Amino acid sequence: MKQIIYTRMMQWKKQWLGIVCWSIIPLLIPICIVLGTSNVQDDAKIPIGIVMEENTSTANDFLDEVKSAPFIRVQQLDKTAALQQLEKHELDSVFIILDGYEEEIMRGNRNQLIEGYHSDLSFAYTPVKEMVVSIVQQDAGRYRAVKVIQDIGERYRVQEQWPVEDMIRKSQTIQKDENLLRSSFTYLGEADSMESGELVSWNVWGLWSIAALLATFFLFDWIIKERTSGVGPRFAFFRMSHRAYLIGNMFIYTIFLGWMNLLTMVVYHYVLHEALSIHLFIVLFTFQLTCIMTAFLLATCFKNAYAYFGLAFAITFMIAVISGAILPIDGITGGLPWLEKWNPVQSVMNGEIHYASFILLAIGIAIWYAGKERLHANS
Amino acid sequence: MHFIKHTRLFIANNFKQIRRKWLTLPFLFVYPIVMTALIAIILMTFFTPSKQDPIQVGIVDQDQSQETKMIMKILIDSGQFGELFQMDQMTASDAEQGLVDDQLSATITFPKNFTSNLYNGVSVELPVVGNPNEPINSRLVKEMVNSAARHIGASQANILTINYYAKQTNMDAETRNDMLFEQFKDFLFYTLSKDEAAIEHELSNAVTASPLHYYVASGWFVITTIWMLLLYNMLYKENTYRMKERMKLYGVNALQQISARIFVTFVCVTILSLLLLFGLQRFLGVPFYLEDCARLGLLVCLYNLSLLVILAIIEVLITSQRFRLLVQFIVAAFLILASGAIVPVLYFPIALQQWLSYIFSYEALHWIQEILLHERLYADYIPLSLMLGVFISILAAASLWKELTQK
Incomplete structure (x- = not known):
């Protein structure tokens, strides 16, 4: 073992840049993705068109309120232009404030005051419509209340006149100040509610596990390189078998990558506020071991490093797609529970220790080790 | 060359x-x-939720007031959320068990004193508990409740305004309470029919x-x-x-x-x-x-x-x-x-x-x-x-x- 460590250190001395790079990259990629998308998402807005058929103060208030919504970008234009742009899918949807808006609102009537246009490519129509309708509803509701109060005033013969503006303002301040009804969201078994207003929320450990899989594949190219570069045949004359040498080196890499897992946990704890726990470390480390064994077995089958890298990419990409770390996959796994059970990335995302492929791979390594040594002195 | x-x-x-x-x-x-x-x-199955099995939601009523009973009835009977959600009233322990057994995607709880707090202008929280095994369905329920809470909040502000002015008249307390309940019902149905506010058109592209x-x-x-x-x-x-x-x-x-x-x-x-x-x-x-x-x-x-x-x-x-x-x-x-x-x-x-x-x-x-x-x-x-x-x-x-x- 001592000799293996010694030779490995000699190798690393020359390749330190690659080693450092590929052990840091899985740590950095998720941070870049998480911070990058949250930046883009802050700026990403849904473009909608608003057509004003009347120019009254109520209608303008409505426009201002729509404009103040954080997730949309409002363009004010005339009807033909708006519909044309919608047809070309340059706008997500178009809302028209119909003539007579103010009059109807003041009467407390809110039916059919606006017209909404959307196309079959309008992905965001439903939430935008929901918001627009809620604003109309709110305005109309206030005038409805005004009417009720005026009725009361009449019935009980109140002497002083209650000005309408006061009533509206009162309702607005109550709504704003008291924030009457809130909803909170938690998952079963979780203590505090996690409130994220973002459309896309990443599973950091899912992203990490995909990057770690790729990086582990890439780190294990030494198996191919050290066999092809004229070292291979010499093993026949060593005290140690080639396999024992490979296993010993795998062990060194495992310890090294285990430390990297620990470092990743600490960095994510401070940068992305992920929780720290021993259980998590075990989850990550078993995943790392799964990656190492996969990379190890795969690399021993290859002679051409470039082809190995290509296949590593293909495998990683496929696992990334079917794991749900990048794409939402609940619709598929519902019908295929085995997919979830056998996918190690999925286990990391769920914070579970992954046994299935781990045991299978360990058996694979054992069979490989017990198999016949192919490198003979005369080969 | x-x-x-x-x-x-x-x-x-x-x-x-x-x-x-x-x-x-x-x-x-x-x-x-x-x-x-x-x-x-994958993306298609994600964006087109299966219509055959609606999302199962459990509702727990801990308040048991006239108003919450009416809300329950509307939520469970009406086709308001018919296609997408299937709501059922149950006890708190049943609801939790349903989440554990994956029978439910989420539960909504109306807490004690829900109604009286709302009438008195005390801020109320509606807790939604999601099933961690069904994150997307849970989120949908959460969005639905959020939107409903926004509407109810706005209506409630109006009801409180009415209450504020009614208190200035010589209306007696009982009549006022009855009137408030009437208004509550009115505004609730008003909220439920909110979609009438817009005339919708689907524009087909080329x-x-x-x-x-x-x-x-x-x-x-x-x-x-x-x-x-x-x-x-x-x-x-x-x-x-x-x-x-x-x-x-x-x-x-x-x-x-x-x-x-x-x-x-x-x-x-x-x-x-x-x-x-x-x-x-x-x-x-x-x-x-x-x-x-x-x-x-x-x-x-x-x-x-x-x-x-x-x-x-x-x-x-x-x-x-x-x-x-x-x-x-x-x-x-x-x-x-x-x-x-x-x-x-x-x-x-x-x-x-x-x-x-x-x-x-x-x-x-x-x-x-x-x-x-x-x-x-x-x-x-x-x-x-x-x-x-x-x-x-x-x-x-x-x-x-x-x-x-x-x-």
Whole structure:
């Protein structure tokens, strides 16, 4: 073992840049993705068109309120232009404030005051419509209340006149100040509610596990390189078998990558506020071991490093797609529970220790080790 | 002259290489199609929630007041959320058990004193508990409750305003409470019928611009991009140092090999991707003119060449194989994303949209879609050609610089 460590250190001395790079990259990629998308998402807005058929103060208030919504970008234009742009899918949807808006609102009537246009490519129509309708509803509701109060005033013969503006303002301040009804969201078994207003929320450990899989594949190219570069045949004359040498080196890499897992946990704890726990470390480390064994077995089958890298990419990409770390996959796994059970990335995302492929791979390594040594002195 | 001779030699060699690897070739060409189809299926199942089984929601009423009982009744009986949600009233312990057993996607609890707090203007919280095994359904329930809470909050502010003014009259407390309950009911139904506020129209785009067409075009674009990435790298062969020296003596440089590989990849992928495109066009029944064919062909050629030259530039600049592959992959992914093939560009931040016309993949897909989906009879080739020219110059310069600085 001592000799293996010694030779490995000699190798690393020359390749330190690659080693450092590929052990840091899985740590950095998720941070870049998480911070990058949250930046883009802050700026990403849904473009909608608003057509004003009347120019009254109520209608303008409505426009201002729509404009103040954080997730949309409002363009004010005339009807033909708006519909044309919608047809070309340059706008997500178009809302028209119909003539007579103010009059109807003041009467407390809110039916059919606006017209909404959307196309079959309008992905965001439903939430935008929901918001627009809620604003109309709110305005109309206030005038409805005004009417009720005026009725009361009449019935009980109140002497002083209650000005309408006061009533509206009162309702607005109550709504704003008291924030009457809130909803909170938690998952079963979780203590505090996690409130994220973002459309896309990443599973950091899912992203990490995909990057770690790729990086582990890439780190294990030494198996191919050290066999092809004229070292291979010499093993026949060593005290140690080639396999024992490979296993010993795998062990060194495992310890090294285990430390990297620990470092990743600490960095994510401070940068992305992920929780720290021993259980998590075990989850990550078993995943790392799964990656190492996969990379190890795969690399021993290859002679051409470039082809190995290509296949590593293909495998990683496929696992990334079917794991749900990048794409939402609940619709598929519902019908295929085995997919979830056998996918190690999925286990990391769920914070579970992954046994299935781990045991299978360990058996694979054992069979490989017990198999016949192919490198003979005369080969 | 020398350059062309050598390049021709390498082209012939590359074709031979392809023939020798005929076994991996089908994998190479089928893999992107399978992956793209898989991604499409995943996204489709995500965006079209199954209508057969509505989301199961448990409601717990801990308040048991007249008002909450009425809300319960409306939630459970009415078809208000009928298609998407199935609500059932239950006790708190049943609700929790339902979540554990995966019978429920989420539960909503109306807490004690819900109604009296609302009437007195005390802020109330509606807790929604989601099933961690069904995150998307849980989120949908949460969004629904959020929206309902917003409406109820607004209505409640109105009711409190009414209460405030009613208190100033000589109305007795009992009448006032009854009136408030009436108002509560009124506003509740008012809220439930909120969708009447808007008259909705669905505007159909041109027949050929349906989401299906849009995403078939995008999928084809993604497949073409990945094909080029794969084939170009499959043809790559690391020359040993001694081989390089020997080749140098014959006057061979890296640019000739790269040009040969670009040429071979370009010919193979362009033919295949055009075949795929015309096959898909047949399948979708899009009208088809000979001129369109020429326009599309030209656009595809310009895009394919540009991408290959970009890949070659990365190859020249980055010597580490692993790192090169990663960068090529990231650049290809970026180009696909920026082209609008995955998320339509109109949803991008405006600051990014301004820069898109400088990205050749966006330009290419934009014009391809204009011709294919919007039946435009015109395409602007100048920006693409200019960008291609710039990329070729960069490639030539980078490769020359590399050659000179190498010992």
